[in-house]
Amino acid sequence: MVLQNFIVLEGIDGSGTSTQLDCIKNNTKGKKFLFTEEPTSSATGRFLRSMLKGDVPVSNETAAYLFAADRNEHINGPLVIDGDRHLVTGVREACSQGYKVVSDRYLFSSLAYQSISCPPEIPRLVNSKFPLPRLLIYFDIDPRVSLKRIGGRDVTEIYEKEDFLSKTVTQYKKVLDEYRAKGEGMDIVTIDASSSKEKVQSIIEEIIQKEIWRDIEKFR
Secondary structure: OEEEEEEEEEOOOOOOHHHHHHHHHHHOOOOOEEEEEOOOOOHHHHHHHHHHOOOOOOOHHHHHHHHHHHHHHHHHOOOEEOOOOEEEEOHHHHHHOOOEEEEEOOHHHHHHHHHHHOOOHHHHHHOOOOOEEEEEEEEEOOHHHHHHHHOOOOOOOOOOOHHHHHHHHHHHHHHHHHHHHHOOOOEEEEEEOOOOHHHHHHHHHHHHHHHHHHHHHHOO
């Protein structure tokens, strides 16, 4: 099932999804947009962020279940908006109210990242009931480039290693090819995320404008 009005940005660490989500936010002021991320900023998401920093070690299988639990709150939890158009939980409800919800990461991250470190049938099973976004934008980038960007951060996470991220890119492309073959109504756009921030921003702006005009045309 495709969740209308739901847009997802995906890519490995350092690909620029968070930066471009902020750019979309700045360029859609006054429009009915909400912005969110996974892990969420709810209690389940805060626990996951501690895990990603290495503060709370868990098994790879447990991590897959935890990400799915946080995702369930994200999608099916009550509508909670915190601050400037920031959605904490309640993606489904927000979309039903006519908001366009843009998320930095979604279930495709789990299918890519968790499939490397635990049996792939686990992340596939626990994510099988979640709706697909209407639009998925995948940020394609060489891990060596993304890690150079990450090098300027104060804190790194447990997955931010070249070998692991190279495997994650392979998994991402495999997963996206599978969804393209299924043809379930989700549009998938791949962009070259190694380009400058300004060029990527321009490409994203064009994609988002097409999505807005698609809805306008639908109701004419």
